[in-house]
Amino acid sequence: MARVIGEHMATSNPIVKTIAGLHVPYARHPRVRAIKRQGHHPSIHGTKLWNSSGVLIDYIASTTPLGPQSVIDAGCGWGLAGIWCAKTFGSAVASVDADASVMPYLELVAELNDVQVTPVVARFEQLDAGLLGATDWLIAADVCFWEELVDPVTSMIERAIESGTKRIMISDPRREPFFTMADTILSDFGGELVEWRVGTSRQSGVILVIENT
Numbered sequence: 001m002a003r004v005i006g007e008h009m010a011t012s013n014p015i016v017k018t019i020a021g022l023h024v025p026y027a028r029h030p031r032v033r034a035i036k037r038q039g040h041h042p043s044i045h046g047t048k049l050w051n052s053s054g055v056l057i058d059y060i061a062s063t064t065p066l067g068p069q070s071v072i073d074a075g076c077g078w079g080l081a082g083i084w085c086a087k088t089f090g091s092a093v094a095s096v097d098a099d100a101s102v103m104p105y106l107e108l109v110a111e112l113n114d115v116q117v118t119p120v121v122a123r124f125e126q127l128d129a130g131l132l133g134a135t136d137w138l139i140a141a142d143v144c145f146w147e148e149l150v151d152p153v154t155s156m157i158e159r160a161i162e163s164g165t166k167r168i169m170i171s172d173p174r175r176e177p178f179f180t181m182a183d184t185i186l187s188d189f190g191g192e193l194v195e196w197r198v199g200t201s202r203q204s205g206v207i208l209v210i211e212n213t
């Protein structure tokens with residue numbers, strides 16, 4: 001017999017999975033279906049939660065005892081990495097994405113995890129030095145997946161470094177454009193490229209980490 005836990009059902013066909021202690025809805029979740037029916041169809045790959053978010057969260061959880069006061073999660077999609085920072089550290093999180101259609105999914109994931117983040121519809125190019133410099137961390141997961149994203153992502157990171165964002169962490173499943181971007185940042189500013197695997201799982205990736213202090 002199914003056991004009802006809030007709106008999650010403990011059945012063989014669950015509607016929510018757990019990642020890093022957070023509730024993440026499957027595509028079959030009735031609220032996800034309702035958002036789709038309302039016509040929200042992300043068009044720049046913000047259609048689901050990507051593995052790089054889990055890799056980034058695991059890296060932060062394993063290496064960072066003390067969290068930041070403020071975080072920008074750039075290209076947030078469904079927003080798990082920023083939501084995890086809000087939940088774990090109590091950080092004020094701006095969840096930024098160019099695609100307004102991801103925002104209802106972001107808000108659902110935040111609600112399922114009982115946290116609040118601030119949704120912001122903006123492109124990487126629009127994150128200016130003032131905003132970046134006033135924020136402790138810039139994080140992003142799987143945002144450099146096309147050649148045409150190399151320049152906007154590179155210059156966003158450059159602005160963050162130059163304006164004093166304290167820590168920058170960009171995770172990726174090892175796509176070519178990401179390495180093009182990372183090579184430029186590493187040679188111009190330094191930093192570290194960290195290979196990361198989540199426990200003994202098959203979930204792995206690479207993270208560009210810049211300590212800017």
Ligand SMILES: C[S@@+](CC[C@H](N)C(=O)[O-])C[C@H]1O[C@@H](n2cnc3c(N)ncnc32)[C@H](O)[C@@H]1O
Nearest residue numbers: 044046049050053075076077098099123124141
């Ligand atoms: C592959 S998804 C990754 C989403 C999320 N970070 C995750 O790991 O699940 C890439 C996200 O970047 C966003 N994006 C693409 N180009 C962007 C731009 N120029 N400015 C801001 N967001 C952008 C997309 O809308 C999409 O949500």
